[in-house]
Amino acid sequence: MAQPLSDTKPAAFSMSVRVRFAPSPTGALHIGGVRTALYNYLFAKKNGGTFILRIEDTDQNRYVPGAEDYIIESLKWLGITPDEGVGFGGDFGPYRQSERQALYEKHAHDLVARGKAYYAFDTPEELEELRKSRDNFTYNYQERTRLKNSLNMPQEEVRRRLDAGEACVIRLMVEPGQDIHIHDLIRGDVVFQSSELDDKVLLKADGMPTYHLANIVDDYQMQITQVIRGEEWLPSTAHHVLLYQAFGWEDQMPQFAHLPLILKPVGNGKLSKRDGAKFGMPVFPLDWEGGAGEEKFAGFRETGFLPAAVLNFLALLGWHPGNDQEIFSPNELVQAFSIEHISKGGARFDYEKAKWFNQQYIHASSDAELAERIRPAAAARNYRTDTEYLTQIAGLMKERVTVIPDFVEQGYYLFEPVSGYDDEMIRKKWDAALQPAMDTLIGAIEAQEPFAAPELEEMVKQYLQENGIKPGAVLPLLRLALAGTMKGPAVFEMAVVLGKAETVDRLKNGLQYFNQVVDSPAG
């Protein structure tokens, strides 16, 4: 249920920190956006403040169904859940800008009434024509005198056009000759000359506000204390300062912090959604399924990353703790975070590092926790999914995987019969002369009680020693028979997890296959 629009002046400016993450629901939430959300979240939590989710859906043309849900689900998955906002309640709603339209419209007209803004009737086509025919056309203090706006039209004509419902926008009237100083929390002082600025559109012809208007009205009304956003907003911050001044809200203007961009792993430019497919890595938190014929993107979640690992990786991409610590739990991140330690320069997206973080988190997870994470992947392949077995698999495999699906992909032979043998290694290791010894050994294994790794290992090694066989001649064969590959967990642990019957079965089948391979010509 949408809350009623509130147009009352906020109560006394609260000193408590209130920050917002304000994405536009135009598609999947890009990983850069996730990092912006994270930094806002960390800053809020570190300072005992409030983290707000505001949906900036004022562009009706770019609205993508499902994007809002995607954003919310992403934040929840990562555990950076808003205290207020769309889907989270709060006293400053509604938090969806499309539901606040009347508020923006009123404020835009107020600005006109107070001589800070004006109506402009130039059509988009006319302006485009001007931009095409003139090199550096900007709708500014010089140009506005010869364009179709309320500044240089008779009052009656303006009235008439307005009454006739003629399409028009409201533009901010930027006066030349002022220096606009911004003290950015990350970059320090930045100065803009107002004569360089254009008369930004505040209210579009469809009655919706532009980002510039909406974000000022909302940040003011929602009592935002710090605006932490991407670097791409730095240039328009001068307009935002002007707007706070025009409204007479400069006393409550939030502080600004403009984050560096996340760059492509190689080459030039910022990380784009296409880079995911290009480099075979996720650049979104969750899978995104576009509609029919639309693009699909892989997510960190489905790729098999742990949310805490993604957070850790992202936090360190542009921020540092001031010491050598690399691994931070979400809580430690909150404690360590500070805006002063955010870098100024852009950071390249380093997927290798992301995988390393995930590996660290998998190692640090208990077998029981991992079992729960492996379960869906196992279920998807119709593997057994009982907790006891998955817990054992977790213990066996966790030191050699980087993402969750590795458990069932690399370790498929723990769930189903070996489907591919390393023939080259078999040729290297299998000697038919070993057959009798192997047969005896298999028999011994079958008789082994208890069927536990240390006992099994001792028994096998003792047998080998007594018969003068080098461990190196047989152990690899056991591994090959059990897993088909030379990679994998310790042989005897693997055998125990597979169980005696399966182990014996695989050994017998393996031997048969070995003979077959050696008999056939090398290929």
Added chain:
RNA sequence: GGCCCGUUCGUCUAGGGGUUAGGACGCAUCCCUUUCACGGAUGAAACACGGGUUCGAUUCCCGUACGGGCUACCA
């Protein structure tokens, strides 16, 4: 083009007027292990360039180069 931001190993970064310029990922070698990993050890690897300021600049200042962002009735 104009405006704004940035630049320390391949990458993420620490540092800061005098340091053997530190850590991490990745890479290489070795140890552990009769597998693969984990782990441990070692190594190669950086202050974009040019001018200042200074006894001394990687660090401060100015340029240049390079990179990036913005320049929409998109956010």
